[in-house]
Amino acid sequence: MSKIAEGLLYSESHEWVRVDGNVAIIGVSDFAQAEMGDITYVDMPDVDDEVAAGEDFGALESVKTSSELISPVSGRVVARNDELEDKPELINEDAYEAWIIKVEMSDKGELDRLMNAAAYANIAG
């Protein structure tokens, strides 16, 4: 049984969002990291890149597979977690602590399409 952090929003593709004003802090769920196994590389966009809701903004690589990261919101990347470049395993250690990018949202209404923790628990068994 994977951990699901309260107070976050979740996408069907297993990203989480922590809302901080106009900024969406984005990572992947504990379920996603457990499915991937040992994460060896995080492919991240650069600061100032634009991301679009429903489109990929990078990828996680494990030994065996790669999995695209799908942005839950649209907007401009204002920060990325460079610590993951050398320590991608931080996502395995605590998926809710190891954020990947921060996005200045262009449409906060997109958050309405995401799930709360209780709803996400139904798909991340």
Next chain:
Amino acid sequence: MDIPLKQTCLHDLHVGLGAKMSPFAGYDMPIQYSGIIDEHNAVRHAVGVFDVSHMGEVFVSGPDAESFVNYIFTNDIRPMAPGSILYGMMLYHDGGTVDDLLVYKEFEPLHYLLVVNASNIDKDCAWLREQAEAFDVKIDDQSEAWGQIAVQGPAAETALKDLLGFPEAADIAFYNFRDFERDGGRVIVSRTGYTGEDGFEIYAAPAFIRKCWQKLMDGGVKPCGLGCRDTLRFEAGLPLYGDELTADISPVMAGLGMFCKLDKPEFIGKEALEEQKSMGVPQKLVGIELQDKAVPRAGYPVELEDGIEVGVVTTGYHSISLEKSLCFALVDSAHTALGTPLFVRIRKRVFPGVVVKKRFYQTKYKK
């Protein structure tokens, strides 16, 4: 189509160990237990054990056994001593690969054991029977009756001696085997493997294989799944049928010409290989080392600097032992010289790399 998955004789033990299971070659097989990186490192630095009971054991015997095996096999079995093993391929007439396999020359004259890939057992047996019409041979597929484990790593010999009661393991040379009798049945122990490390493969009846597995677990040998089997063989430059050898990829294209003895009088595919050697092949398998940590995966395009596609990745990893992103790729022959700059397209970006030798990892076989 919903064909129930087969189970090896160790299946319940894998489940009991909490392995992540997945279908492979029609079997429900363990992919990993503690994690691919942990298991990979155990084999490189200590010892690990794999369940490879899904592999096929096909016994060939009869008055024409030697000439028949030599006819369907690319390597030359005639000089083999009893108790020795040879690697090679079975080919179609056009040089495409039916399978790659090990031939064990048994101690009983005119008896051979062919160890084939699990995914190819039915295809191989049908092919063998088709080719055997003009030969006086018996082809006996005993794959279901044999369990098999691979004990691999620098401490494999110690594990066989101290945990499994095979002190003779020390005297078995690389690519040789010995027969034993245990619990009233035959046990084959060979110094072979698919990891680039020293190691042994043990073939026996399921009950004895289960006993060995349990003793290895009790002795602290790390259970290893198919996940690290692939990362280990990849680093050691070993091909996997279906990726680096297929009906469309000949051994010459795959750089395995040394296992094809063109000075033999005849074998299926010989003319095709001779032509490939003299005329050249359109594509060859190369190793590529990337400068970045992004991971090249099977199917990703290989390009020149100007974006022209010249090949495709067949297997790729961020190598656990070498800590580099590496891949095998099938590339147009004009761009396969060592040191050639090549680029791999990974999602939206293109990553620069260079052609290197396919044996990425310095193998540590006990010669």
